[in-house]
Amino acid sequence: MKLICSKMNLLRGVNIVSKAVPTRTTMAILECILIDASANEIKLTANDTELGIETVIEGEILEPGIIALDAKIFSEIVRKLPDNEVTIETDSSFKTLITCEKANFNIIGKSGEDFSYIPYVERKESVTISQFTLKEVIHQTIFSIADNDNNKLMTGELFEINENQLKVVSLDGHRISIRNIELKENYQPKKVVVPGKTLNEISKIIPGSTEEEVNIFITENHIIFEFDQTTVVSRLIEGEYFRIEQMLSSDYETKININKRELLDCIDRATLLITEGDKKPIIMNVTEDFMELKINSFIGSMNEDIDIEKDGKDIMIGFNPKFFIDALKVIDDEEITLYMVNPKAPCFIKDAQESYIYLILPVNFNTSMN
Incomplete structure (x- = not known):
């Protein structure tokens, strides 16, 4: 594989997907960022099996290929490179040469074939919301989720859709936060609990533009957020959310x-x-x-x-x-x-x-x- 892209684009992509790199894992391959330049686009992916993020960055593919690089080392290298064009080149033994101006880094990668890809989730009806609204809703509710796992449902937020209404609820046993949003269209009823970790990471990487939109797909076990060139796939928290109406x-x-x-x-x-x-x-x-x-x-x-x-x-x-x-x-x-x-x-x-x-x-x- 050989590709060229600007340091700015590369760093932006690395910063986005790094949010899904696990801090502790027994699977070394999950500590990597996958660079996939095998199909006419440069796609970066990270996945901790609960949360997966992939983003496409601009650049030129000189030789198609795929490589998994240690996320910590790779992101530190990219961060400290000069602001110029970066060339990433790999050989058949996964040796990877990263070049920018006069800086040359040689690191050992892993086979991309071993990487745990983001699960394929069938996308049916998408719920559309502005980036700004989603970022704001998370900001206005995320502080009242529970930070321990005593009750898994309290570590997530309820996303409930009824026709053109989106209700987002979080609670920790001492307080409840609720935001009601009017959507532009009517949708089938849906009720899922999204992990707080997923929402926290989305709020950090979503630009928050009022003009740009996020497409949200909900299935039985997963929720997908698509915006700009980025896809976030997260498992849902199983179980019946608390009945708060009587409160x-x-x-x-x-x-x-x-x-x-x-x-x-x-x-x-x-x-x-x-x-x-x-x-x-x-x-x-x-x-x-x-x-x-x-x-x-x-x-x-x-x-x-x-x-x-x-x-x-x-x-x-x-x-x-x-x-x-x-x-x-x-x-x-x-x-x-x-x-x-x-x-x-x-x-x-x-x-x-x-x-x-x-x-x-x-x-x-x-x-x-x-």
């Missing part, structure tokens, strides 16, 4: 309109007094025209008032400040509305159209702090 009651005793930035800044300031591992809640004391926020920790205490518009009852309620910060950071609205029932029931942050809903469970606090 999404629209009843409330207290409704609060508040400036998002003021609330976020205030909670952020309060966390200065919380050390790592300290479970001190932020307490919201809601009265007629303002919300008093206070925190009491081993370091000290803080309280601050924020002007609000309130309907309904006064309430005093405590929350994990991080959970509030995570949700507020991803909401674009200047003014937000909080809905509360009582100090032991979840708080909802949602807009009138329910395009986003964030549910946060309260925490108990000692009333002697007041």
Whole structure:
């Protein structure tokens, strides 16, 4: 095999597929990036058996062929090459010469034939969404998946399609994040759980253009995302997702309109007094025209008032400040509305159209702090 392409194109391709190279594996071939120049295009592929990514890069094929190169070494070499044309040449014993300007690297590759290809998945009806929307939806929900494997379903996100509605849900047992998106067309109902790892990697490699689109194909066991010259294939998480409908009651005793930035800044300031591992809640004391926020920790205490518009009852309620910060950071609205029932029931942050809903469970606090 012999091919020439620009360092910029090569590096972009390597950065994209590297997201699917496993950090730990017993199969050495999976620690490689496959360069396949056997069929009139230069395709890079990586695959950890759960997640596979392939991308096509521009370049010139002088001799067709295929080679698997150690991902770590290959990506470091490419990253440090001069910004110029790169030539990659292999021989029958998989010796690989990488040349750029005066730099020459000789490394040993592996047979491309041994590489574990991305599974062929039949593509039927594709769901189309803008790159920008997909990237935004992931950003606005991914923070509330669980980061341990105690419950596999909590490590993924529900993608539920009904006609022209896409609902994306994540939860970790303490909070729920929901985004409702209107699609341009109607689709058959679908309901799958996509691994959080897959969505995290997609959000890093997708350009996020408002004009460009992503085609999503869903089968029984896999989901495929196609955008630009890149294809991401991921296994789905098996199992029935949690029934959250009964938790999404629209009843409330207290409704609060508040400036998002003021609330976020205030909670952020309060966390200065919380050390790592300290479970001190932020307490919201809601009265007629303002919300008093206070925190009491081993370091000290803080309280601050924020002007609000309130309907309904006064309430005093405590929350994990991080959970509030995570949700507020991803909401674009200047003014937000909080809905509360009582100090032991979840708080909802949602807009009138329910395009986003964030549910946060309260925490108990000692009333002697007041």
